[in-house]
Amino acid sequence: MSSSVPPPRTATSWRVLLVEDESMVAMLLEDILAELGYEIVGPVAWVDKAVAMARGDALDAAILDVNLNGQEVYPVAEALAARGIPFVFATGYGHGGLRPPYGDRPTLPKPFRLRDVQAVLARLRHEAEAGRR
């Protein structure tokens, strides 16, 4: 799986918050992110904890599962948006499952493909750098 997609080593030092409430899915994403050279913050499975981290931790991007133990992840998205930190939704619901104003945010469909995770994070990074310039 990893041999076909060379990890972008330029990703080093990018800190990605991982918000996911299912441990096995979280472990999978941890491994994928590690393979792609990202630094992982979390994983965290609870909205209140994730909001606190989104407000205070040093972060460059975030991957957000939409439903966390029956609670929606949007407060976390709000906190990230307030700080201008880019994020992507990981969801089994697909695009139609996202609430306004997040309908046009990038999504990572479950199950994941390494190349999709790589592409969406690269897109977030590109946007963030374009915004900074």
Place this chain on the structure above:
Amino acid sequence: MSVTWLRQENENLLDRLREAEETVHAIREGAVDAFVVEDEAGRSQVYTLEGADHPYRILIERTQQGTAVLHGDGTIAYSNLSLAELLQVPHERLTGACLGDFIPPPAQAAYLSLLGQARHGKSRGEIDLRRSDGVRVPVAVDFSLLSRGDGMIGALVTDLTDRRQYAELAAANRALRESEARLRHILDSATEYAIISLDPHRRVTSWNSGAERLLGYSQAEILGCSGDIFFTPGDRVAGQPEREMRRAREEGRAANERWHLRKDGSRFWGSGVMLPIDEEGEAGYLKIFRDRTAEKQAEERQSLLVNELNHRVKNTLATVQSIAAQSLRAESGGGLEGFESRLVALSHAHDLLTRSNWQGVPLRELLLQELEPYRSDGCTRLRVEGPDLRLAPKAAIALTMAFHELATNAAKYGALAEPAGEVHVTWNVEGDITDAAPQMLRLQWAETGGPPIAPPVRKGFGLRLIERGLSLELDGEVRLAFEPPGLVCTIAMPLSGGKGSSDVL
């Protein structure tokens, strides 16, 4: 033809008939008893009925009854204008004509019989006359011998057309009333359906009991009011009432599927149609619908469930993806065999959830299922002790996978690898359900009698899942101690009132 029109017409007819009846009655009762006859020279001659003392010239001239004085053979000696009008013949041509010429053949026998009787006194009957234009006119004739001397006969001819028409109309009216009552009964019996008619300005013109039941307005208070008030404010602003009527007019029917507003402000999902009563919609519109709130909610629930199912399937696929990655990539993952056994454990967890209708799985049952493969020898080296407890779906899946890893590990390296080894799983619940703080589940997996163990140099999927996964997912603490006499795993996690992961039975 509207009922209102018919009623008005009937009223008019009734008045006219009453007038005619009065006259006929008057004649029959003898209130009219003389005829004034003008002869050819213009001289007036008065013929009186028997017993009459006074001439009633004015009455005769003015009466609407056809009146004539006949010779014994039916030749007309005198007639008034009314008779000429009745027969549609110029008045001057009547004198000298024979009344029998205006009787159609089928009525001749009756006419001649009546005339014959009159030559001896009086006769009356109903026969048909034939007007000069051929139209038959039903009449009542009343013959009276005026004088025995010259055998002159007085004839009163009453047009019965009005009365016939009245009778026909009355019959039609009765039929209409009956069918209207029948329809009304049907409409009112259809209490499941609101059946409403609206005029082209969308004002309510009729209202059945189903509409009253569904919408809360009585017929008395709603008639004449705008039918727009059943629409939600949002639909009204969006122009839905106009759109619905326009579509009904243009397309012959319009679906009426929307939330409706009751008088008390509550809402229901009304489902039905609007139809124009006539093609142009000038006669108004019919609106028929019923309350399908329950069905609507069931549909929405189903759509929600399908969506939720998709979400769960996708999550499960991601879980399987994770199991595959961990099993097949890492050296300690167990390869394909490890993958299969984990998949089976996951499947068992789903079986338990399905059996409990996703409401919560008993912890004991979950443990026994996962340890089942190691109980086959019937010995007592597995002990499971603790209060009854139900786990929420997510916690049940996470713990199933954790126990699977613990059991697999024990069978390979721990207590279950030795015949003398034992596994002892105990748990208890701390705190009270009424406390503000959540109850805590404390569970211990303790192995004894296995081979000597040491902490693994590299933690494989199983240990990683137990240590980090459980603490992440269950918001709890997990400790693994690799010490003689064997592995001890302790789990502390909040139950109900905490993050809602589980509760005590």
